[in-house]
Amino acid sequence: MSLWLSGIGVSRGIAIARVQKLHGGDLEIAEYTVAPEELEREIERFRDAQQQALAQLREVRSKIPAGTPGDIAAFIDTHLLMLDDRSLVDSTVANIRSAGINAEAALRRSRDALVAVFEQMEDPYLRTRRDDVEHVVSRVQRVLTRTERELPGGQVPLTEPTVIVADDITPADIILLSQQAVLAFVTEYGGPLSHTAILARSLGIPAVVGLHNARRLLRENELVIVDGEHGHVLADPDDKALEHYRRKQDQQAQDRRLLQTLRDKPAISGDGVEVRLQANIELPEDAAVATANGAAGIGLYRTEFLYMNRKGLPTEEEQYQAYSRVVSAVRGPITIRTLDLGADKQVDSGQRQGPTPNNPALGLRAIRLCLKEPELFRVQMRALLRASAHGQVRIMLPMISSLSELRQAKALMATCRAELIREGRVVADRIPVGAMIEVPAAAISSSLLAREVDFFSIGTNDLIQYTLAIDRVDDEVNYLYDPLHPAVLRLIHMTIEAGHKAGIEVSMCGEMAGDACYTRLLLGLGLTDFSMHPANVLEVKRAVREAQVGELRRRVADIMQAASLDDFASLLAAL
Structure with a gap:
């Protein structure tokens, strides 16, 4: 039986393919006390994780094809800058020393402080840049906890047409997946100004965001139709629906050729x-x-x-x-x-002086x-x-x-x-x-x-x-x-x-x-x-x-x- 879901269409186009879920949502981070004599070693563990995360992103950056629009590489550059930013690094080191806690918990405190700043921003586009903080910190946390975010296909690139379904997708993941057989993205969170939206539009990949509970409602390997213009996802479509959307796909392809x-x-x-x-x-x-x-x-x-x-x-x-x-x-x-x-x-x-404005x-x-x-x-x-x-x-x-x-x-x-x-x-x-x-x-x-x-x-x-x-x-x-x-x-x-x-x-x-x-x-x-x-x-x-x-x-x-x-x-x- 078909299931009709609606989210926010943020990148036009129609994709018909089977679902692959991007696993690895929020990490559960424990906080525990570190003995005073072990604090410097804990700081070194954090710095090592930060450097590993930087190396991962640089590798992704090197895989971006020549001629790709500048805003795509810019997202990775932004994350590289954030990862190497002294305010993030120094505040985490300070948290480890002052609170005597583990690196994961100290990093989480730094993240919370930075996210609070972005949450108060009045500009909608800039406010969504809190996602940058979340993604950068998550990458370091996964190195610290040795819990790598699992991409569909693992070390073997995807070869079959695929619709990625996830809670959210980092810019690095989007760039890597776009070079495989990924036809569309569906995420539970995000809006028209989210990373998924901006990058999907730049890459010309249909995308629907803000579709709550998508990972629960859509089954692995289930055939779906994604309408990135209207924000619709049709799971287990019947033959009539498939024929209708395949005609629309053909019309859109012809339309793109005429536009050129x-x-x-x-x-x-x-x-x-x-x-x-x-x-x-x-x-x-x-x-x-x-x-x-x-x-x-x-x-x-x-x-x-x-x-x-x-x-x-x-x-x-x-x-x-x-x-x-x-x-x-x-x-x-x-x-x-x-x-x-x-x-x-x-x-x-x-530091900005004075209280945070009620209506920034x-x-x-x-x-x-x-x-x-x-x-x-x-x-x-x-x-x-x-x-x-x-x-x-x-x-x-x-x-x-x-x-x-x-x-x-x-x-x-x-x-x-x-x-x-x-x-x-x-x-x-x-x-x-x-x-x-x-x-x-x-x-x-x-x-x-x-x-x-x-x-x-x-x-x-x-x-x-x-x-x-x-x-x-x-x-x-x-x-x-x-x-x-x-x-x-x-x-x-x-x-x-x-x-x-x-x-x-x-x-x-x-x-x-x-x-x-x-x-x-x-x-x-x-x-x-x-x-x-x-x-x-x-x-x-x-x-x-x-x-x-x-x-x-x-x-x-x-x-x-x-x-x-x-x-x-x-x-x-x-x-």
């Missing part, structure tokens, strides 16, 4: 409206992937990774070198977002943190201004909510520019400055903000959760996360209209921009500048080329005037 023919074609609608499709990236290596997928530039370059997984702040020179590499590699404009972290992240190599998402973060810590902002701004000499740099300020924030940031930028010129440094003659619209207050006052900036970029991820008062990575309320809520669409439309009236560019860099399901709606709202994950560019380009923008704008205007929620929903469904 669009790579060098312009993003122009059927009625002649030109649309710019750019890419979101995080690492210099991602710029090549964006170009290969036909992106017209970089609409969002995140700079947070320069600050994470390290004890000290990145220097001006270090930042300049990183920015220069990506600016030089990009053909066309590149929009670089200034630091978007919260004060709960220890970017100053020290509403606290000291992004531009607020940069203006409160001007030296932090000044170092980054000088590096960005210097990098502007190598290409078409645009600087974007995150979480703007008022004119005063904009003016303070622009004043600091002007001061840094004057300093660099006095020092004989080369700086571009003109560097456009823009604001991210991700706070409802910014959208509502967008007509005022538009007078102070050269462009807007709508960050829908935060705009939606702030507007609807929900945390999109919280399993209890993320069902309320609705990009099509009338309030959200009105704020987006208001921002686009304000930008157009002021004669400035308006782009969108949130997840809505990269989902072809929303392309027609966004075109109808007046958006002509999209930025997204490089893998989504071709699909959105197709939707643009098939659209009649003039007709869409007339229909969307009717939708925005709908007298009731029922009318709004029915008109939207018919778009």
Whole structure:
């Protein structure tokens, strides 16, 4: 009898194969007292385990094929940095000495302290990086306890098509398994921003996450169908279901081949409206992937990774070198977002003073943190201004909510520019400055903000959760996360209209921009500048080329005037 299960679809595609479970969930770690004369030996045991774990990850890193997208190797690099981070190592050694306990228990205490920091982060993407801590610590714990995580196939690579079912999967395991006959991943935990989700999308492997009790409900070697777009898993399917999904597989394969023919074609609608499709990236290596997928530039370059997984702040020179590499590699404009972290992240190599905020998402973060810590902002701004000499740099300020924030940031930028010129440094003659619209207050006052900036970029991820008062990575309320809520669409439309009236560019860099399901709606709202994950560019380009923008704008205007929620929903469904 067939069993239908639903989780969160995070990587599109359909896979039909038999289940192999990834064994080895949470380890049971005992805590016991170590005699004083044995403490140094216990510390040495911990250091040996740490070095073995580093060697394991370096081996995985060496097996990543050439030409693989940069974000895949970046996950392993992040874990290598964490494993060698002095804060993790020193705190564990300190716990062994001060508490007189075994290495496993001391490491667990260090993990708990680090996870608590990440749990308080306001940014959903950064908060999910607590998984990095869990995976790194688990790898060392398994060396200490001599309990290696069992991969399907063991030392013999998988040769039969397989769907991996696990509680969670580390980046290292995903990379190793992706080089075998693994067709899909199903995990009990995780969300759209989890490791499994991000890596599966980069590797083009269907994945469903957040499917609770999957390891209990699905049997070893059972035939399953995984629909990574809709989040469905069908166990023990009948012939009719198999035939249906095999047809869908064939259609998707043909669809992917057709998409590749669009790579060098312009993003122009059927009625002649030109649309710019750019890419979101995080690492210099991602710029090549964006170009290969036909992106017209970089609409969002995140700079947070320069600050994470390290004890000290990145220097001006270090930042300049990183920015220069990506600016030089990009053909066309590149929009670089200034630091978007919260004060709960220890970017100053020290302990944050004061109590932990009750609502970190509403606290000291992004531009607020940069203006409160001007030296932090000044170092980054000088590096960005210097990098502007190598290409078409645009600087974007995150979480703007008022004119005063904009003016303070622009004043600091002007001061840094004057300093660099006095020092004989080369700086571009003109560097456009823009604001991210991700706070409802910014959208509502967008007509005022538009007078102070050269462009807007709508960050829908935060705009939606702030507007609807929900945390999109919280399993209890993320069902309320609705990009099509009338309030959200009105704020987006208001921002686009304000930008157009002021004669400035308006782009969108949130997840809505990269989902072809929303392309027609966004075109109808007046958006002509999209930025997204490089893998989504071709699909959105197709939707643009098939659209009649003039007709869409007339229909969307009717939708925005709908007298009731029922009318709004029915008109939207018919778009």
